[in-house]
Amino acid sequence: MNDFAIEAKNLTKTFGAFTAVDSISFEVSKGEIFGFLGANGAGKTTAMKMLTGLLAPSSGKAFVNGFDVYTESEQIKKSIGYMSQKFSLYNDLTVAENIEFYGGVYGLSSKMLSKKTEELLRSVNFTELKDSLAGSLPLGWKQKLAFSISVLHNPQLVFLDEPTGGVDPVTRRQFWEQIYEASDRGITVFVTTHYMDEAEYCDRVSIMVDGKIEVLDNPENLKRSFSANSVEDVFIALARGAKRGDS
Amino acid sequence: MPAVEVYSIHKSFKKVQALRDVSFFVKQGELYGFIGPDGAGKTTLFRILNTLLVPNKGNAVVLGLDVVKDYKQIRPKLGYMPGRFSLYHDLSVQENLEFFASVFGASISENYELVAPIYSQLEPFKNRYAGKLSGGMKQKLALSCALIHKPELLLLDEPTTGVDAVSRKEFWEMLGKLKQKGITIIVSTPYMDEAKLCDRVALIQDGSIMQIDTPANVVKSYDRKILGIKSSQTYRLLKVLKQYEWMHSVHPFGEYIHFTEKREQPDVQALQSFLVNQGIGDVIIKEIEPNIEDSFMALMKEEAAHE
Incomplete structure (x- = not known):
């Protein structure tokens, strides 16, 4: 089980009569950048909640960093990083305070923390801004900072839930360079996005439709098998057939 | 007469300069796009056009009326779809539409034809709470509500943000149909690829307009290989x-x-x-x-x- 960052087998979640995630099976290799795509309501969020140890599956199996999602959710939470578009930083704390807070949550020692803080501020050119309130930063900077913080504790795997929504095109690309850099350091990246060009940056992508993973392959092969020019065309061809929306 | 004329608008909130010297014109019947990331000033601009905010400097004329002096006459002529989901979650689909119609003294039946292409897709769910709708369906309902009083000008603030590629495509197809009915539409989006679906676009960043042109000309003016x-x-x-x-x-x-x-x-x-x-x-x-x-x-x- 330990060769994969994520291994899911027939993973399913039902809410009453509704099957949100319908027996999905896939593996994510260590160090891979994995794009997890799907229309609104396809079941991505529910699947992510199960993989991050926040929601117990109804049936099936899943191991994240070798830990069982049923019985080892606390170990999973310690071994992953997470950031989303909707929530990343505390706006009423300064940049440095945010780093300190998250470092504390992840259990870094104070010596480690001050070293990491300095490294982090330098790597994103934030040294001058360390006493600014996070809320005063432009969105793109916030997201770059939030990403750095999500990998502060050197997790084996980081989950990014629409990290670049609304971010300007230059910063969006700088953000992806950060992702590449993290992946180069061996961190596995599991990312969702509505920007279809970003799907092309992934090593492999899966596309979920109505709770099921319809396709999973590298972008090149996906385009070839759908005779499509872009992952966007593949996505539209698949998701047009979707029966349900999100709720 | 242009649908919208904006002359050198400035708007600040405390220390933040949200808009700096913004000027532009929108023709009648045009589908006009503001393309820029979050924080560019798009929402502030929309709130000045819809008379909810007063600019610090400069002036704006919407449908021939001044946004500050004539705000009462402007409001019934506008349809506004704010960026955040603005419907009543605890009202049903149909109740939301009825509510927005009644606010403007209109009724669903008199303007049904206008919203039919969009609203008909929601009718199977008309008794569902708006809060229980999917992202794509919420967006369709919000557009229906913005349209139900038959406005002359539609202001759509980031209608496709956070919406998947398929729903985005369908939404733009709907805008194309509304344009054919002669409604002027101003829409904002952070998705650059949507620019090509507009008649003209204004590229906005940090409160300033960087360029205004047709999408084809914007691309043509890029001069490097x-x-x-x-x-x-x-x-x-x-x-x-x-x-x-x-x-x-x-x-x-x-x-x-x-x-x-x-x-x-x-x-x-x-x-x-x-x-x-x-x-x-x-x-x-x-x-x-x-x-x-x-x-x-x-x-x-x-x-x-x-x-």
């Missing part, structure tokens, strides 16, 4: 390209990295051998047509250089 470069080692390729002596810009862009040189005529051969020498053997280089995003990034760079 772009090379698309691909290799299986994307990250290494990015790093190596940044060290190339003639490098002007390097941006990941889907399948191919977009690369421009400082000199006018890039030397593909020289670049290729440089990359091979750096250990990137499987490189593919081809000339690529610029798109709106290339233009936008080039303009951002120019603006930054002026500051």
